[in-house]
Amino acid sequence: MADPRSPVSVPASGGTARPLGGAGEVEMDPVEFTLRKRLPRKLPRRRNDVYVNMKTDFRAQLARCQKLLEGGGQREICVHGLGLAINRAINIALQLQAASQGALQIAANTSTVELVDDLEPEDEEGGEPLTRTRNNSAIHIKVFYGEGH
Numbered sequence: 001m002a003d004p005r006s007p008v009s010v011p012a013s014g015g016t017a018r019p020l021g022g023a024g025e026v027e028m029d030p031v032e033f034t035l036r037k038r039l040p041r042k043l044p045r046r047r048n049d050v051y052v053n054m055k056t057d058f059r060a061q062l063a064r065c066q067k068l069l070e071g072g073g074q075r076e077i078c079v080h081g082l083g084l085a086i087n088r089a090i091n092i093a094l095q096l097q098a099a100s101q102g103a104l105q106i107a108a109n110t111s112t113v114e115l116v117d118d119l120e121p122e123d124e125e126g127g128e129p130l131t132r133t134r135n136n137s138a139i140h141i142k143v144f145y146g147e148g149h
Helices: 058-070 083-099
Strands: 008-011 025-028 033-037 049-052 076-082 104-121 130-145
Touching (some): 049 058, 058 076, 058 083, 076 083, 083 104, 083 130
Antiparallel strands (some): 008 025, 076 130, 104 130
16 A cells, blocks of 8 residues: 555646656645545445445344345345455355355456545645545455255
């Protein structure tokens, strides 16, 4: 992960913040800006989608998945994890598979999600707010009942 105090450059015409190195850029001190991370763009929200995060209790997320598969009438669910929550999403899928005694199968896909951060000036004379884009890894795990179940 990048150091939050590493030098960042801003194009002389304003716009998107980028790492130092290009021509026509002005160096900005990151201490003078507050970083505000925007929420990621959501995938289509369906009844069988579960978005895993690190703030909610693991057992509660696992119970929600079990409830969808057993009592919710769903034949499959899709567990989504972003960044640090990837490990938790994998763990949930494996726990579901182990608890089903082989009835459930899993299929995983990985992707890269583009995230947008806002850099807001600390003082009012600091200039205009800037945006910065970055990439983060994501996983999408389909948990479903196999043939004959």
